[in-house]
Amino acid sequence: MxxxxxxxxxxxxxxxxxxxxxxxxxxxxxxxxxxxxxxxxxxxxxxxxxxxxxxxxxxxxxxxxxxxxxxxxxxxxxxxxxxxxxxxxxxxxxxxxxxxxxxxxxxxxxxxxxxxxxxxxxxxxxxxxxxxxxxxxxxxxxxxxxxxxxxxxxxxxxxxxxxxxxxxxxxxxxxxxxxxxxxxxxxxxxxxxxxxxxxxxxxxxxxxxxxKKQTALDVFIKMNTSAAPLSIYDIVVAQLEAGMGKSLHDLVADTRKVCPNLSAYYSPEDLALYGSALIQGRAPTNATYMAKDFGLKLLENWDTFLNGVSRTVDFLEQERVFDAARLPTDVVIPVLVALWGVAPKGLDAEGRARAILRKYLWRAFFSNRYEKSTNSRALADFTELKPLVTGTGSSDPSIFKDGLHPLPEEQELADAGWPVRRDRLARAILALALKHGGADLADGGAATRASLAQREYHHLFPDAHLKRMGISDDQIYLSLNCALVTWRTNRNISDKDPERYLAERRDGTNLGDAEVKARLATHYIPYDEMVADDYPAFLKARATLIHTAMISLCAGGGT
Incomplete structure (x- = not known):
C-alpha cells in the first residue's frame, strides 16, 4: 500500500x-x-x-x-x-x-x-x-x-x-x-x-x-488517536462497520426510539458497550471492547440488550428512580440491563426475578459494593445473580453478604451529606424517600419524572433557622434534612421554623394534621420532632425511619 x-x-x-x-x-x-x-x-x-x-x-x-x-x-x-x-x-x-x-x-x-x-x-x-x-x-x-x-x-x-x-x-x-x-x-x-x-x-x-478495508480502518484509527483522540466507542463503531457492514450508530438510534427515557439514566452509546460486555460474560474494559469478536457478539446479543434496556427503564420507574442526577451509583444500570435481558417474563418467575433485582438495586445504593473495582464487581454481580434471576441455579452473591458489604447503621445515615453532591449514601436516602412517594409538602403532588424538573432541594429545617440556633453547616447540609419540593413551596417556606410552616400547611387544607402527617410520611419525615423544633431528635427519628425502610427494601421487600 x-x-x-x-x-x-x-x-x-x-x-x-x-x-x-x-x-x-x-x-x-x-x-x-x-x-x-x-x-x-x-x-x-x-x-x-x-x-x-x-x-x-x-x-x-x-x-x-x-x-x-x-x-x-x-x-x-x-x-x-x-x-x-x-x-x-x-x-x-x-x-x-x-x-x-x-x-x-x-x-x-x-x-x-x-x-x-x-x-x-x-x-x-x-x-x-x-x-x-x-x-x-x-x-x-x-x-x-x-x-x-x-x-x-x-x-x-x-x-x-x-x-x-x-x-x-x-x-x-x-x-x-x-x-x-x-x-x-x-x-x-x-x-x-x-x-x-x-x-x-x-x-x-x-x-x-x-x-484493504482493515488497512484503511487501521490508518483511520491511528491518525485519529494521535491527533484528535477517538473514544473507544468510535473505534468499536468503526470495527463493527468494517467487519460486518452494520452501523452501531443506527442501532443506538433505534434504542433511543424504543426507549426514549434511557438517556435520563445513562449514555446509550456507553451502555451499548458496557451492557453488551456483561451479556457476553466479559469484563466491561477497553481490552474487551477492542477484542476482534466483541462487535460480532454484540450484534448476536442485540435483541437481548434491547429487551434489557426496555425492562430496566420500566423497573427503575416502578422503583421511582427517575434520572441520573439522583442516581446513587450508575454501575447498576448496565448490570440491570444485562440481567433484565435474560430474566423470565410473566407470572411468578418474573415476580421472583423482580424481587431479586429490587434487593440488588437497593443494596447497591446503600452498601459500598461499587466504591471501587466497579468493572470487575459489575461482572461478578451479573455472573452471580444470573442463575437466581433466570431460575437456572443457585448462588450466594457477594453483594448480598452483610459481612462483605454491610448496610449503614442509623448514625451513618444521620451523617450522610447533601444529596445534590455526588454522595452515594446521601442520594440513596433521597431515592428511598422518592420510592415512598415524596409528596410535595404544600400541594401534595407525588414525585414523578415530569414533576422533578420543577423541584428543588429543600432544607426541612431551613438553613437560616438552624444558623440562628447556632448549628454548623456540616450539620445543616445533611441528607436527612433534605426533601425535594416544588420551587413554589420552597419559596413559601423560606426561613420559617418547621412548626410555623407546618401550621400553614395544616391551615391551608380542610383535612388538618392528618393530611400534613401523611405528606411528611411519604418522605419518612417524623412529624412530632419537627413540630417540637427539636433538630437533633428529628435527625435521630428520621434515621430510624429510613433505616427500617432500607432494611426491608434491601431484603427484596417493599417500603
Whole structure:
C-alpha cells in the first residue's frame, strides 16, 4: 500500500461534495465543531495560513464502508469516488459556513479592521432564533441587506467562489448600498476575499483503491488517536462497520426510539458497550471492547440488550428512580440491563426475578459494593445473580453478604451529606424517600419524572433557622434534612421554623394534621420532632425511619 500526497483547491472539494462524489464512512463521528472553532478556521484562511491536511480512501466499483454525506450537503448526486477518512470537521465547517446552512447561526464577512490580525476584514457569526409566531428569523436586521451593510456585514454565502454566489452578491450590493462608487469599492474588496477562498488549497493524502478495508480502518484509527483522540466507542463503531457492514450508530438510534427515557439514566452509546460486555460474560474494559469478536457478539446479543434496556427503564420507574442526577451509583444500570435481558417474563418467575433485582438495586445504593473495582464487581454481580434471576441455579452473591458489604447503621445515615453532591449514601436516602412517594409538602403532588424538573432541594429545617440556633453547616447540609419540593413551596417556606410552616400547611387544607402527617410520611419525615423544633431528635427519628425502610427494601421487600 502506498499513500500519495495531493493538493486540491476548495472549489474542487466543493464540487465533489455538491455532486456526492466525496462522502464520509458512516463510522465517523458526527459534526462536532462549535461556531467559535468554525470562525477561527475561516480567519486562519483569510491570513493565508494552512488548516491541516485530509485523508481519503479512493473507491472502486463498490464502497467498502457504509457511507453518509457531510452535514448540510446534498444527499443525491453522482457515483461515490472517495471516502473522507480525516478532515470531516474542516470540510463540513467550510461547506456549511460558506453556504450559511446552519440552523441557528449566520456567518458574515465583516468589512472592519480585525484588531488581532490588522486585516481589513474578518469572519464572525451571530445567533439566530424564532420567537412565538415570527415569520422571519431573529434578529430581524440580519435578514435585511441595508441593515446588514449598516453594520458593515455581508452574508458569507455571498463570498463563496461560485458563479451563482457572485450573481447573488451583485443583487445584494444593489439593494444594500445606494452609491455606485461605494458599490464598486466594496465589490473589489469582496473579490479579494473570494479569491482567497477560491485559491485556498486543502491538501490530502490518498489511499489507493486497492487498499484493504482493515488497512484503511487501521490508518483511520491511528491518525485519529494521535491527533484528535477517538473514544473507544468510535473505534468499536468503526470495527463493527468494517467487519460486518452494520452501523452501531443506527442501532443506538433505534434504542433511543424504543426507549426514549434511557438517556435520563445513562449514555446509550456507553451502555451499548458496557451492557453488551456483561451479556457476553466479559469484563466491561477497553481490552474487551477492542477484542476482534466483541462487535460480532454484540450484534448476536442485540435483541437481548434491547429487551434489557426496555425492562430496566420500566423497573427503575416502578422503583421511582427517575434520572441520573439522583442516581446513587450508575454501575447498576448496565448490570440491570444485562440481567433484565435474560430474566423470565410473566407470572411468578418474573415476580421472583423482580424481587431479586429490587434487593440488588437497593443494596447497591446503600452498601459500598461499587466504591471501587466497579468493572470487575459489575461482572461478578451479573455472573452471580444470573442463575437466581433466570431460575437456572443457585448462588450466594457477594453483594448480598452483610459481612462483605454491610448496610449503614442509623448514625451513618444521620451523617450522610447533601444529596445534590455526588454522595452515594446521601442520594440513596433521597431515592428511598422518592420510592415512598415524596409528596410535595404544600400541594401534595407525588414525585414523578415530569414533576422533578420543577423541584428543588429543600432544607426541612431551613438553613437560616438552624444558623440562628447556632448549628454548623456540616450539620445543616445533611441528607436527612433534605426533601425535594416544588420551587413554589420552597419559596413559601423560606426561613420559617418547621412548626410555623407546618401550621400553614395544616391551615391551608380542610383535612388538618392528618393530611400534613401523611405528606411528611411519604418522605419518612417524623412529624412530632419537627413540630417540637427539636433538630437533633428529628435527625435521630428520621434515621430510624429510613433505616427500617432500607432494611426491608434491601431484603427484596417493599417500603
Amino acid at each position: 502506498s499513500i500519495e500526497a495531493r493538493n486540491r483547491l476548495l472549489p474542487d472539494w466543493f464540487t465533489r461534495i455538491r455532486t456526492r462524489q466525496t462522502v464520509l464512512p458512516r463510522f465517523q463521528r458526527f459534526e462536532a465543531w462549535d461556531h467559535s472553532r468554525v470562525t477561527q478556521m475561516f480567519n486562519t484562511i483569510l491570513q493565508d495560513l494552512p488548516v491541516g491536511a485530509g485523508l481519503i480512501l479512493e473507491i472502486g466499483d463498490e464502497e467498502p464502508f457504509i457511507s453518509r454525506t457531510l452535514k448540510g450537503a446534498p444527499e443525491k448526486g453522482e457515483r461515490v469516488t472517495e471516502h473522507l477518512l480525516d478532515g470531516q470537521q474542516r470540510l463540513t465547517a467550510l461547506w456549511r459556513g460558506l453556504h450559511n446552512n446552519y440552523d441557528d447561526r449566520t456567518f458574515f464577512l465583516n468589512l472592519l479592521t480585525d484588531e488581532e490580525t490588522a486585516l481589513p476584514f474578518y469572519v464572525d457569526s451571530i445567533a439566530r432564533w424564532w420567537k412565538d409566531d415570527d415569520k422571519e428569523f431573529r434578529p430581524f436586521w440580519a435578514n435585511n441587506p441595508k441593515e446588514q451593510w449598516n453594520r458593515r456585514m455581508i452574508p458569507l454565502h455571498l463570498i463563496e467562489p461560485d458563479i451563482s454566489a457572485q450573481q447573488s452578491f451583485r443583487e445584494w450590493v444593489k439593494e444594500a448600498i445606494d452609491e455606485q462608487e461605494e458599490r464598486d469599492k466594496i465589490s473589489d474588496q469582496v473579490s479579494l476575499v473570494r479569491q482567497k477562498f477560491a485559491s485556498f488549497n486543502l491538501p490530502f493524502m490518498s489511499l489507493p483503491v486497492t487498499t
